[in-house]
Amino acid sequence: MRNLLIMTNARLSAIGMAVPEKVIKNEYFEALIETTDEWIVSRTGIQTRYYTGPEEFTSDLCVRAVEDLVAHHAVSLDDVDMIIVSTVTPDQPMPSMACRVQYRLKMTRAGALDIYAACAGFSYGVVLAKGLIAAGTHRKVLVIGAETLSKVTDFEDRTSCFLFGDGAGAVLIEADETGNIGACVTGANGEGGSDLYMSGLAETLDGQPIKRNRTIVQNGRKVFKWAVNTVSAQVKVLLEKNNLTLDEIDWMIPHSANLRILEAICNETGFPMSKVLESIVDYGNTSSATIPIALCNGIRSGRVKRGDRILFIGFGGGLVFAGMVIQW
Numbered sequence: 001m002r003n004l005l006i007m008t009n010a011r012l013s014a015i016g017m018a019v020p021e022k023v024i025k026n027e028y029f030e031a032l033i034e035t036t037d038e039w040i041v042s043r044t045g046i047q048t049r050y051y052t053g054p055e056e057f058t059s060d061l062c063v064r065a066v067e068d069l070v071a072h073h074a075v076s077l078d079d080v081d082m083i084i085v086s087t088v089t090p091d092q093p094m095p096s097m098a099c100r101v102q103y104r105l106k107m108t109r110a111g112a113l114d115i116y117a118a119c120a121g122f123s124y125g126v127v128l129a130k131g132l133i134a135a136g137t138h139r140k141v142l143v144i145g146a147e148t149l150s151k152v153t154d155f156e157d158r159t160s161c162f163l164f165g166d167g168a169g170a171v172l173i174e175a176d177e178t179g180n181i182g183a184c185v186t187g188a189n190g191e192g193g194s195d196l197y198m199s200g201l202a203e204t205l206d207g208q209p210i211k212r213n214r215t216i217v218q219n220g221r222k223v224f225k226w227a228v229n230t231v232s233a234q235v236k237v238l239l240e241k242n243n244l245t246l247d248e249i250d251w252m253i254p255h256s257a258n259l260r261i262l263e264a265i266c267n268e269t270g271f272p273m274s275k276v277l278e279s280i281v282d283y284g285n286t287s288s289a290t291i292p293i294a295l296c297n298g299i300r301s302g303r304v305k306r307g308d309r310i311l312f313i314g315f316g317g318g319l320v321f322a323g324m325v326i327q328w
Contacts, residue, residue: 009179010130012326014172016069017296018061019050019165019283024150026162033158040162045259049165049284051150057091059100061168062146065292066105069170072300077105080172082141083112084128086121086288088198088317089148090114101144110142118196119255119316121145121288122169123323126312127184129173130324139175144168145288152198154215163258164216165284169292183241184324185234192226192319195219218317227261227315232268234313234323242325246271249325250308251298255315256280256290277303277310287316304328 025048026037040046052061062085070077085097098112117124122145129141146168155161173181194205196218204210211217231254239246252271254262256279266273279286279294286293291312298304306328313323 008134008136009176010133010181011174011176011179012126012171012181013174014069014073014075015170015292015296015299016065016067016072017167017169017289017293018064018068019167020052020056020061022051022053024049024051024165029162032155033161035158035162043260044163045281046162046284047281050167052148052166056148058087058089058146058148058168059091059097059104061148061166062097062101062144062170063104065144065146065168065170066101066142069172073172075172077107077142078109080107080110080140080142081138082129082132083107083110083144084125084141085114085144085146086117086125087114087146088116088118088121088287089152097146117316117320117322118318119257119285119287119290120314120318120320120322121316122291123312123314124186124320126171126173126181126324127186127322130181130184133173133175141173142170143173144170145292147287147289149216149285149287152215154213154217159220160216160218163285165286167283167286167289167293169289169296171292180327182325182327183238184322185237185241186322187234187320189226189230189319192222193317195222195226196317196319198317223319224258224261226319227257228264228268230321231265231313231315234321235269235271235311238311238313238323238325244309244325248309249311251275251277251304251310252313253277253291253294253310254313256294257285257316299328
């Protein structure tokens with residue numbers, strides 16, 4: 001039998017993104033709740049976000065993000081052997097969004113699965129893709145983070161309804177001799193599940209009754225504190241695992257939940273806010289899509305250059321977190 005070269009390192013090699021056409025400015029919420037543009041910007045940094053139309057869904061944004069990836073990179077998807085989609089807003093529970101992407105883009109060789117890790121989902125997807133390649137079972141994996149959060153937003157909740165937007169980001173991860181994805185971290189704090197949830201079949205969570213309107217519910221203050229403490233600690237862990245110092249990181253991309261959270265993380269870690277890539281200001285909180293959207297815009301604007309080291313860290317409902325360092 002001929003010996004085969006099995007490359008177990010993984011390279012993030014291409015990226016694309018998609019958002020709906022409908023732009024929602026902060027003034028939109030002034031007719032719904034007691035708020036102002038100034039109040040929203042001062043507390044979150046958000047200026048605009050995008051909403052899907054009534055017949056536009058998460059799978060549509062997934063497909064468009066992949067098409068955008070292909071349009072900007074000289075890559076073929078004919079030999080992709082796994083599609084991973086992270087979302088908490090699928091068109092329907094079954095079939096999966098990954099299967100919809102596989103079907104609509106005629107990627108007949110690819111396996112398909114969805115993961116459900118909220119705002120850390122994209123980072124979890126990259127960790128899984130790297131693991132599949134390291135195991136030698138797969139060589140080319142498409143990872144997509146996509147959400148239509150406008151469809152599960154409680155527009156009567158004045159503390160959160162202005163936070164969320166719709167969008168998608170897609171990356172291609174390939175087997176490579178050297179790779180560019182370093183050591184990763186993952187973790188969870190399931191005890192905090194009741195601080196950020198979306199209702200489903202059960203009427204209670206940890207013995208307490210929960211809202212049954214299938215919208216996002218969160219304890220903003222508790223999630224804020226958990227996010228800052230957890231992300232700051234995990235940044236140090238990632239640096240140690242990758243044998244790097246903070247000065248050797250060119251860009252940090254935390255999940256864009258709230259600009260004030262990102263500023264607090266920078267204050268806690270000593271990382272300059274000027275080197276943080278975010279998507280919160282122009283796109284709102286798009287959950288699984290915030291990190292790839294921020295990275296995509298960073299690359300296309302020329303801010304991110306070849307050879308730059310980038311630290312990703314996602315965090316969200318579960319409560320869960322996941323992160324890694326890549327070199328673009």
